[in-house]
Every structure is written in C-alpha cells, then in structure tokens.
Amino acid sequence: MAKADSLGQFEQLVLTAILALGDEAYGVTIHARVEQLAAPKAVSLGAVYVTLDRLEDKGLLSSRLSDPMPERGGRARRYYRLEALGERALGESAETARRIWEVIAEVWGKEWAREWGKRWGKEAG
Amino acid sequence: MRGGPSRFAEALVALLLPPACREEVLGDLHERFRSPAAYALDALRTVPLVILSRIRRTADPGILLMQALALYLAFLAAARLAAPSLIQDQLGLPRLAFPAVMALLGLILDDAYARPGPRSGLHLMRGPVLGAALALLVSQETLPRWVALEGCALALVFSGAIRLWFPPLAMRAAGPKQTDPGHTEFPMPSKTRLAFFCALMICGAIVISILTTHRPSRGAVTYSEFLDRLQNGQVASVVIDAARSGAVEATLRLKDGGSARTVLPADYRDALRSMRDHLVNVEVRDSGAGVGQMLLKAAPFLALLGVWIVLIIRKAGGQPLPG
Structure with missing residues (x-):
C-alpha cells in the first residue's frame, strides 16, 4: 500500500477546503475556502494552483475538466476530488493536530483551553 | 455589453499560460473578474506561479x-x-x-x-x-x-x-x-x-x-612552426604558462584573429628574444595560481x-x- 506523505500546513488547508466543498471544488471556490481557513492571511490564487498540482502529482487528488461554461467566457472548470491517499493523509494530519492540542492544553492549563474553545465557538457561530 | 475582461487582455494571458492549464486558469480568472485593473493584478499574481508549477511538473x-x-x-x-x-x-x-x-x-x-x-x-x-x-x-x-x-x-x-x-x-x-502515485516510471x-x-x-x-587533429591551424603547432610564424610576423601575442617543469606550454594569438598552442623547450630564452625582436606581446603566467x-x-x-x-x-x- 502506498505511504501517505506528511503534509505541509498549506497543503492541509487545500485538502480541507476540497473536503468541505465536495463536488463543487474547483480553482475559484477552493481559493475562497482556503482564504477563509487561512484568515487573516491573504492567499494568492497562484499559490493554490501550485499546491493543487503538487498534491495531484503526489496522488492525493484527482481532477477532471467540466464542459465549457458561458459564465466563464466559454471555459471549462477543473474539478478536484480527494483520493483515498489524500483522505488518509488529511486524517493523519488531523490526528497530529489533536495530539498537539492535547499537549498544549495539558501544559497551559484547562482554563486556557476553555478560553480558546469559547473563542472558536464564537467564530463558528 | 460583454461582462468580463477585454478580448485583448484575455488573449495576452492565454498566450502566457502553458496550454495544459490554460483552460481552467483562464476560466477562473474570468469568473473572478471585477474590473480590468483587478483582472490585470490577478493575472500578474497568478500566471508566473502557474508557469513555475508547470515547469516543475514537466522538468x-x-x-x-x-x-x-x-x-x-x-x-x-x-x-x-x-x-x-x-x-x-x-x-x-x-x-x-x-x-x-x-x-x-x-x-x-x-x-x-x-x-x-x-x-x-x-x-x-x-x-x-x-x-x-x-x-x-x-x-x-x-x-x-x-x-x-x-x-x-x-x-x-x-x-x-x-x-x-x-x-x-x-x-x-x-x-x-504510473506504478505508484507521485512516481512515474521511466x-x-x-x-x-x-x-x-x-x-x-x-x-x-x-x-x-x-576534428581537432585535422585542424592544426587552430590547435597545436610544433615549436618550429611557431618560430616560422614568429619570423613571418604572424603572431600578435603569446601567453606562457611558466611554472611547468620541463617543457613549457604557450598559447599564441595570431594577427588574423586565430589562436594556437605550442610547447616551448625548458630554456626558451631564444624564443623570447625573437618575440621581443618582432614586437610580440608576451605574458608569462604562474601556473601555481592558474591551477587554483x-x-x-x-x-x-x-x-x-x-x-x-x-x-x-x-x-x-x-x-x-x-x-
């Protein structure tokens, strides 16, 4: 079985955006979602393309072209979807993030963790 | 009225984009169009990265x-x-x-x-x-x-x-x-x-x-040929590699723009005198520094x-x- 590479932070953001967008994951929507996830940092569309190419080369993503669309000047969209290897890599990243979180919460205290939990809750609405 | 970038701007961006990713990138830029200036800025920030990514994929x-x-x-x-x-x-x-x-x-x-x-x-x-x-x-x-x-x-x-x-x-x-994701077999x-x-x-x-052997005029010449050329006034300058033991290597620049190499005897004082007589520019190099x-x-x-x-x-x- 192919081994999933460890992911960089930006790669994690792009994969998460594709996971969240489902069947609607193409350049513009992925970029918008990554910008949301990376806020307040600005993200360029070019950086998203570079990462999509790299993830596709690693076999974590696959892509297909849609039919041409009049609202895009007759150009097609390239839709992306997570492959099994991508899902596994993202799962491993999430697991690593959870372990990091647990250690930080343990060291800095439950009060601090509760504070951040509340803040995230507010952001999520 | 056409609600998108001008045909000229789009054609210019299309020209710069590699054909393999032209379709989707042009479409995405079109979809993000807000104003001509914003489109130009978007294209300027996107196209170089797309080209670099394509180079990485194809090289x-x-x-x-x-x-x-x-x-x-x-x-x-x-x-x-x-x-x-x-x-x-x-x-x-x-x-x-x-x-x-x-x-x-x-x-x-x-x-x-x-x-x-x-x-x-x-x-x-x-x-x-x-x-x-x-x-x-x-x-x-x-x-x-x-x-x-x-x-x-x-x-x-x-x-x-x-x-x-x-x-x-x-x-x-x-x-x-393709045998393994991310690795294409040769x-x-x-x-x-x-x-x-x-x-x-x-x-x-x-x-x-x-080819070098068959073109002696631009390769090595014997010491006698070198002296003949010197006598005939064909040599403009000579670079002597001085620190070699035994025979000494020299590079000649001819007056017709060509160049040649020769080997001088260990004692090349006669040749040096003859070069001085014919007003040849002589440069002696220390090969110890030359190797470095x-x-x-x-x-x-x-x-x-x-x-x-x-x-x-x-x-x-x-x-x-x-x-």
Missing part, C-alpha cells in the same frame, strides 16, 4: 542535469576547437556557460509549453532547436563567432540525441507507466539510460578529438557533475527523483 531533474552537462560540454568543445585561449581566459568558462544556460532554458520552456500527450520526433526536436537559437542569440555578443556557431551546432546534436532517447516527462506521463531502465548517455559523450569526445583559478572557474561544472552522478546513482538504486 525531470536527472535529465535536465544531463542536458546541462551535455550543453556545457558542447560549448567547451567548440572553444577547444575554435579558440583554445578562451578556456584559459579569466572569464572564459563562465562565458561558455551562459549560452549553455540559455539553451537549457529553451528546453525547459518547450517542455512547459508543450501540449500533454505523444509528440512526433519532429516535435521533440523543437526544444533543442529553440535552445540552440537562444544560445546563438546570446553567444553572438559574448563569444567569438566560430565558437558560437560550432557550440550551437554541437549543443543541437547533443541535446537532440538526449531528447530522442529520454522523452520529456509530459510525454511519458501520457503512457500507462520507459527504459536507468542503467541503460546511463550507458546510452556515456556512449553519446564518448562518441562526442572522439569526434571532437578527430582553473579549479575555481570549474567549480560550478564540477558541482553539476557531482549532483548528476548522485542523481543517476539514486535512480539506479530505484529511488524516485525529488519533485
């Missing part, structure tokens, strides 16, 4: 290093044939590297801008021709005419041969050779590739050696050779190339 580091080595050897051989003194010149080796780099750039751009899928042999030669044309363009100003012409011709032959034996990545990716064993390349280099070296200089100048080339060997060994061991 094979091992083959690029192979090409770089072959191209540099081509210009080095041309200098050896047409103007040996250029190699000993202070900036000779970097000057020879410049057209080689341009030829390599031609190959890289041709791969990045090629449409994915099979290409005919004629299409495969487009990269080497583009590279040779770029090299010729820059070497007209930086190298002597014959070095430029011979270098470009040899570069075309070397890079063309490598290209035909080792097709570009984009072309190979079209075949069913169409022929790497040891065979290495053997082919070595054979090519050996053939090139033999051809250069034969040569090593310093050859450092990039040696580094390139080292990296190439490491990559080939890694490849032969079955490990995928980086990227």
